[in-house]
Amino acid sequence: MSVKKVYLDHNATTPLHPEVKKVMREAMDKFGNPSSLHSVGREARKYVEEARAKTAGFIGASPEEIVFVGSGSEANNTVLSIFSCASKSCSFHSEVKKVVVTTAIEHPCIIESSKCLKDRGFDVRYLDVDSFGKVSIEQLEDILKGRKAGLVSVMMANNEIGTLQDIKLIAEIAHKYGALMHTDAVQAVGKIPVDVKKLDVDFLTVSGHKIYGPKGIGMLFVKTGTPFCPFVRGGHQEMGRRAGTENTLGIIGLGKAVEMRAKEMAAEDKRLKGLKKMLAQGIRKNIPDAHFNGHPEDSLVSTLNVSFKGAEGEAILLYLDLAGIAVSTGSACASGSLDPSHVLLATGISPELAHGSIRISMGRLTDKKDIEYVLDTLPGIIKKIRNMSSAYSKGGKNVPKH
Numbered sequence: 007m008s009v010k011k012v013y014l015d016h017n018a019t020t021p022l023h024p025e026v027k028k029v030m031r032e033a034m035d036k037f038g039n040p041s042s043l044h045s046v047g048r049e050a051r052k053y054v055e056e057a058r059a060k061t062a063g064f065i066g067a068s069p070e071e072i073v074f075v076g077s078g079s080e081a082n083n084t085v086l087s088i089f090s091c092a093s094k095s096c097s098f099h100s101e102v103k104k105v106v107v108t109t110a111i112e113h114p115c116i117i118e119s120s121k122c123l124k125d126r127g128f129d130v131r132y133l134d135v136d137s138f139g140k141v142s143i144e145q146l147e148d149i150l151k152g153r154k155a156g157l158v159s160v161m162m163a164n165n166e167i168g169t170l171q172d173i174k175l176i177a178e179i180a181h182k183y184g185a186l187m188h189t190d191a192v193q194a195v196g197k198i199p200v201d202v203k204k205l206d207v208d209f210l211t212v213s214g215h216k217i218y219g220p221k222g223i224g225m226l227f228v229k230t231g232t233p234f235c236p237f238v239r240g241g242h243q244e245m246g247r248r249a250g251t252e253n254t255l256g257i258i259g260l261g262k263a264v265e266m267r268a269k270e271m272a273a274e275d276k277r278l279k280g281l282k283k284m285l286a287q288g289i290r291k292n293i294p295d296a297h298f299n300g301h302p303e304d305s306l307v308s309t310l311n312v313s314f315k316g317a318e319g320e321a322i323l324l325y326l327d328l329a330g331i332a333v334s335t336g337s338a339c340a341s342g343s344l345d346p347s348h349v350l351l352a353t354g355i356s357p358e359l360a361h362g363s364i365r366i367s368m369g370r371l372t373d374k375k376d377i378e379y380v381l382d383t384l385p386g387i388i389k390k391i392r393n394m395s396s397a398y399s400k401g402g403k404n405v406p407k408h
């Protein structure tokens with residue numbers, strides 16, 4: 007008897023879309039270097055530029071505003087590195103402003119690079135979030151008032167709890183005080199409509215493998231006229247903004263991935279909305295002491311984060327895995343560490359409850375049967391773990407260990 011396989015970890019990564027796989031397979035023979043002037047190189051260049059036009063169109067940008075990079079993490083690192091760049095040849099150098107504002111719930115690649123800025127003498131401020139994971143707009147204004155801030159970087163959709171931020175409003179405030187605006191839109195692009203012109207952001211990050219494209223390809227939108235410094239230096243590629251021979255296969259895959267997202271995302275959004283409701287209602291009905299994390303409405307329809315009092319997230323994950331269901335605890339990048347998620351702690355829940363959380367993230371192939379299977383399986387697992395745990399009694403109260 008084979009175990010049913012249900013993949014519910016789409017915020018960690020997604021399988022290649024069949025159409026992406028197809029174009030990438032064909033592209034494997036197009037080995038040319040897009041910088042070469044002969045016909046083999048020119049053919050590769052043509053494919054790269056087609057992908058650039060598609061990617062730009064998908065977010066309302068112009069093709070020359072798109073910089074292909076090695077990952078979402080690299081795009082985010084690039085943006086933060088601009089502000090500490092000391093190179094005289096860079097356009098940003100003359101106007102470095104040493105205040106950078108970000109949030110307490112960013113992806114580790116922003117959190118860690120912001121710590122670097124701090125170590126270099128930057129005044130880095132982290133916006134708090136409320137219990138739903140929404141950043142404080144008042145706090146943002148308070149910080150920016152009277153300070154010369156260089157950058158505000160706020161993620162559009164959180165990878166752990168799905169909460170969406172009002173990027174348009176945040177960008178407006180950032181600009182009012184003379185700061186540039188970046189948003190890590192890795193979990194938003196391809197799931198909700200994103201238009202860089204409407205949002206009026208200066209930088210925006212996208213990653214291929216979160217939207218059924220290949221791993222190891224990312225994209226940074228840089229608004230025309232925005233000061234910029236390359237993070238990877240030493241080549242003229244990407245108009246001097248990212249050195250290194252282009253990952254042509256990855257770029258072609260990303261181009262196809264956004265093309266497919268444009269076709270599929272609206273219908274998928276409707277479908278997943280229903281499935282998320284069914285999942286949340288089923289959990290609420292069948293499992294006592296479940297606490298839902300994230301915003302009840304302003305949230306990705308694909309993402310449900312829930313904490314179970316008195317049950318370790320790692321144990322839940324392993325039991326679900328035995329049943330063929332793949333979910334995650336906290337974020338995949340934080341797995342291996344036993345620290346509770348910085349995102350959940352920022353929303354104000356206790357470390358114990360944060361430890362008992364799982365993230366269920368659905369995708370384009372998730373169907374009703376998958377959710378029914380989770381709802382059949384999960385209550386028994388939580389019950390079993392709670393029975394083994396001394397920290398949970400039947401009344402749902404925490405009892406001391408002695």
Ligand SMILES: *Cc1c(COP(=O)(O)O)cnc(C)c1O
Nearest residue numbers: 077078079113165190192193213
């Ligand atoms: C996955 C993710 C990243 C990193 O993207 P990679 O391409 O895996 O480096 C950055 N930000 C968010 C919100 C993510 O979910």
